[in-house]
Amino acid sequence: MNIMKMNSIVLTLFMFSLMATYAKGPDTKDKKTATPIELSTSEFLKKVHNFVKSPNEWKYMGDKPAIIDFHATWCGPCKQLAPTLKDLAAEYGDEIYIYKVDVDREPDVARAFGIQSVPSLLFIPQGDAAPQMGQGNIPKANLKKVIDEFMLKK
Numbered sequence: 323m324n325i326m327k328m329n330s331i332v333l334t335l336f337m338f339s340l341m342a343t344y345a346k347g348p349d350t351k352d353k354k355t356a357t358p359i360e361l362s363t364s365e366f367l368k369k370v371h372n373f374v375k376s377p378n379e380w381k382y383m384g385d386k387p388a389i390i391d392f393h394a395t396w397c398g399p400c401k402q403l404a405p406t407l408k409d410l411a412a413e414y415g416d417e418i419y420i421y422k423v424d425v426d427r428e429p430d431v432a433r434a435f436g437i438q439s440v441p442s443l444l445f446i447p448q449g450d451a452a453p454q455m456g457q458g459n460i461p462k463a464n465l466k467k468v469i470d471e472f473m474l475k476k
Contacts, residue, residue: 356411358391358404358420363428370421370446373434380453382446387473388419389465390444392437394426399459400441406462410469418473447473 367374370390371382382388391407393400411420425432425440435444435455443456445468454472470476 356415356420358407358411358422360422360424361390361428361431363430366421366423366428366431369419373431377434382448382453384419384446384448386416386418387448387469388421388446389469389473390446391420391422392425392432392435392440392442392444393422394424394440396426397440403441403459406459406465409462410465414469418469445469445473447475 361369369384370388371380389407389410391400391403393404407420407422414420423431425437435442439457441457441459443460443465444453445456446453451472454468456468
């Protein structure tokens with residue numbers, strides 16, 4: 323009887339683990355899982371623009387359009403904007419970069435771009451077009467319009 327009870331318990335545990343595995347839903351390998359990328363000053367200088375070497379000349383160093391989110395951890399509107407940017411990063415996947423720069427941790431970057439309020443967003447298209455700045459908690463629909471029309475030229 324003990325062996326039957328033991329087998330029953332093992333079988334039950336096996337069934338629960340199987341159900342837990344399949345309860346997660348369909349495989350998410352095909353879903354885009356990109357997220358905003360936090361940049362330090364040194365990473366910004368390598369990936370976006372070296373404002374130390376070229377303070378008066380804009381030269382974007384990325385290989386696709388980008389949004390730079392200048393934010394702060396204490397900023398309420400920044401916290402409200404963060405999930406929207408995360409959604410857009412996942413939605414656009416490898417079409418654009420979404421970078422985040424904490425103005426308190428990276429004051430040199432913030433100063434180089436004249437950031438005086440957060441959130442501030444720098445929209446960088448690919449090519450020779452000049453970047454544009456946006457401020458505040460911009461609605462997702464407006465951000466998508468800027469991404470599609472200005473940055474990706476769809």
